[in-house]
Amino acid sequence: MTDKVVLITGTSSGIGLAAAVASARAGMRTVATLRDTGRADALRKAAETAGVELDIRRLDVTDAASVAAAVDSVVADYGRLDAVVNNAGAGHVGTIENETVDDVRQVMEVNFFGVVQVTKAALPHLRASGGRLITVTSVGGVIGQPFNEAYCASKFAVEGFMESLAPVAARVGVTVSVVEPGAVASEFVANVGIDAAEAVGAAGPYAPSLQAYITRTTGQFSSGAQTPDQAAEPILEALTAERPAFRIQTSQWARGFNGTKLTDLDGSATLGLTSAWLD
Structure with missing residues (x-):
């Protein structure tokens, strides 16, 4: 991949910046x-x-015109596009009884349809170069997590989209991979944009469970998280490996966590694990 042209979304901080x-x-x-x-x-x-x-450019994944302009300008300037890393995304904490359907739609707009728009714009150019499409999802794209209904739904959708696209894209020379981080110590957590005390105060009957979830998750992100540089290493490997895997976890913890779901046919082990987060 040396001297190849790579476009990465969501690079203002965290994994995107490091990648x-x-x-x-x-x-x-x-x-x-x-x-x-x-x-x-x-x-x-x-x-x-x-x-x-770095060649720094504007691209808003929720704006089709912005996506098209960015991709077209890169191809016009460099003559090719060899890889895309779909990294832009937004966190969200909440449960459906206490939020609106529009709140859920907004999460899907950024995390799912944003990926779809960038992918659609890039595919003709990746097909021409025999390139790579890499999408940062999450362990939340494999295991649903309490108070992450909208977020996990969006990441599940991305995983399903890419898993379905991968064999089709391979037939025209494009390699598709998803990268699944666990907790990463970056601004991503702050970008969820909630005031914990206020959220718990407004949670009604869900307040005890939300408080337990926030306490547990805050502890995980503060003491057990990867650095953005560590989480970005598998992205670089997916860009440079001769035959990258389709599904790539960024840590041993993420591999073990996702493995719970992938070997749990009736769902009891998975729900037992995540239900304990609310105790």
């Missing part, structure tokens, strides 16, 4: 995109510190 720097360091021409280029300071600083060059 952009890592791919540039590996010699790839890296187009690092984000919804608001005014938030690119951390990205520029990371690139400067690493001594690499």
